[in-house]
Amino acid sequence: MKFLFFIYIIFLPSCKQDIPVPDPKPFKTKNVFIVVMDGSRYTESWGEPNKINIPNIKQLFSQGVMCSNFYNDGQTVTVPGHTAMTTGYYQVINNGGQETPANPSVFQYYLSQFFKPSEDAWVISSKDKLEVLSNCTDTDWAGVFNPRTDCGVNGNHTGYRDDSITFRHLIDTITKYHPHMGIVNFKEPDASGHAANWLEYIQQTKNVDKYIGSLWNFLQSDSLYAGTTTLFVTNDHGRHSDGVYDGFVSHGCDCLGCRHIFLLGIGPDFKTNYIETAHYSLIDIPSTVCKLMGINMPGGQGKVMETIFK
Ligand SMILES: [Zn+2]
Ligand SMILES: [Zn+2]
Secondary structure (H helix, E strand, O other), X not given: OHHHHHHHHHHHHHHHHHOOOOOOOOOOOOEEEEEEEOOOOHHHOOOOOOOXXXXXXXXXXXXXXXXXXXXXXXXXXXXXXXXXXXXXXXXXXXXXXOOOOOOOOHHHHHHHHOOOOHHHEEEEEOOHHHHXXXXXXXXXXXXXXXXXXXXXXXXXXXXXXXHHHHHHHHHHHHHHHOOOEEEEEXXXXXXXXXOOOHHHHHHHHHXXXXXXXXXXXXXXXXXXXXXXXXXXXXXXXXXXOOOOOOHHHOOOOOOHHHHEEEEXXXXXXXXXXXXEOOOEEOOHHHXXXXXXXXXXXXXXXXXXXXXXXX
């Protein structure tokens, strides 16, 4: 019997390494949502001296952390930017919804490790192509533990929908399913930027800012979310700096305008009214989400944003 116990002790550590178990979790956060204001340039968001285009985010800042040296350090287009946020890798990936990420997302790790049904995590997006975020090509993870999706008109390859519809679906989904995790994409102000309409680009920045304020207020009015929810608000990329190519109209290069974005982190475990100037980037979001939620996510190129915690 003693011998058997000895054998058990010898093999226990190696067995444990093969079974992903959640990390210990000393935080108040029980829910995490990532909200993406697509393609807003820093100079029109937090970099605008009076924050006139993002009054709600400015107000939320008093309860959270603004990372002012935050970047997309990979491909500065939509699918690669979002892939960095959900997988922790700057992957060169098709931007038309033709390819799923190579690596499993933070949502797949969450659903797997906490034995949750798919509707406990969501990908909700105005852009249909972002449905690819729900899956990956890793042979151990393809087609399993996928979060639910609600993207574009009616899924991938059906076209973009208006952000007002996405916001309504977001609220309806939270009300009906009470998910613990999700990523939300608003297609603006990117869509109006590409239309070369400066006034609409600014107006749509304000519209998405309003949705973000409304979402936070909604979450704080729900007993299942109030005080236990962390919200990340960011951009997938910026837009060309003035004087680079066609300026605010397009994006996709490595100019400062394309790479410099903002990250607002707000929730019970973060500092408040605090501007973080350390260099962080999109791949650091999933590492930080995992730390908050106790998710064990092997791999990933990012780091935990330790300095924004209380
Ligand atoms: Zn984009
Ligand atoms: Zn550029």
